Amino acid sequence: MCSQEGEGYSLLKEYANGFMVSQVLFAACELGVFELLAEALEPLDSAAVSSHLGSSPQGTELLLNTCVSLKLLQADVRGGKAVYANTELASTYLVRGSPRSQRDMLLYAGRTAYVCWRHLAEAVRSEDERLQFMQGLQDVWRLEGATVLAAFDLSPFPLICDLGGGSGALAKACVSLYPGCRAIVFDIPGVVQIAKRHFSASEDERISFHEGDFFKDALPEADLYILARVLHDWTDAKCSHLLQRVYRACRTGGGILVIESLLDTDGRGPLTTLLYSLNMLVQTEGRERTPAEYRALLGPAGFRDVRCRRTGGTYDAVLARK
Known part of the structure; x- marks a missing residue:
């Protein structure tokens, strides 16, 4: 495969997986991940986040690790366990109450706009x-x-x-x-x-x-x-x-x-594999x-x-x- 074709294929996969990235961001906002970590006195492991949010342990860990790969969270290992905290990006734009918070806009995009866009191809769908x-x-x-x-x-x-x-x-x-x-x-x-x-x-x-x-x-x-x-x-x-x-x-x-x-x-990591794993969780x-x-x-x-x-x-x- 020539390098030009390889670059084109990589770009195509990036486009195709874009909706997964969006859904990771929307889901983390919806669940309150960034607020929880902002209010915590110290970084939390996935079990603590899962317990606070009432979410499944496996799904929570996958979501957190994907957020790390997307640079929305940072992870450190303490006592043999990964612990998570907000990155500056998340603290600035994703936490409710931040002067520059975009949380409400993202919640609207995830709850309303995304649902409308999923029907874009219905008028021309023909294949089984x-x-x-x-x-x-x-x-x-x-x-x-x-x-x-x-x-x-x-x-x-x-x-x-x-x-x-x-x-x-x-x-x-x-x-x-x-x-x-x-x-x-x-x-x-x-x-x-x-x-x-x-x-x-x-x-x-x-x-x-x-x-x-x-x-x-x-x-x-x-x-x-x-x-x-x-x-x-x-x-x-x-x-x-x-x-x-x-x-x-x-x-x-x-x-x-x-x-x-x-x-x-x-x-x-890698990010693509984490996105695929979340896709398996959904489907x-x-x-x-x-x-x-x-x-x-x-x-x-x-x-x-x-x-x-x-x-x-x-x-x-x-x-x-x-």
């Missing part, structure tokens, strides 16, 4: 939501698929199964990058039917599509299983259940490739995780030699072996 989602993922993997699949050498795995593989975009990238391999796309019937009607991967003789629910139905036997943007949808318990099923189906000597956006070790029961948290899921499922590799892009790779 599931098809549009699959097309969106295909767009992502068209630019980032080859990079994340090249994070590790996958040539030792002749048969690769992409669980929840949707349109087959990653499977197609696999067989292009590793010509000696074949790929299986495993997804629910409705998704497979759409893929066969609308996406070119279904026409590639090296790729086959299988219908099923990966939580309940028998998984195809394979040398490598790819879970791309799958585990972040689910709780730890459901992830563990799925990983155990994958381990049992995997051929001896095979492995699993987890493709997700990895949080930093301290959970306070699913899952979250983004740190490398250590993925190791903690893969190890008990039976996988060994867990290696995490950052790609420099949006998505990173975690490879483990059976």
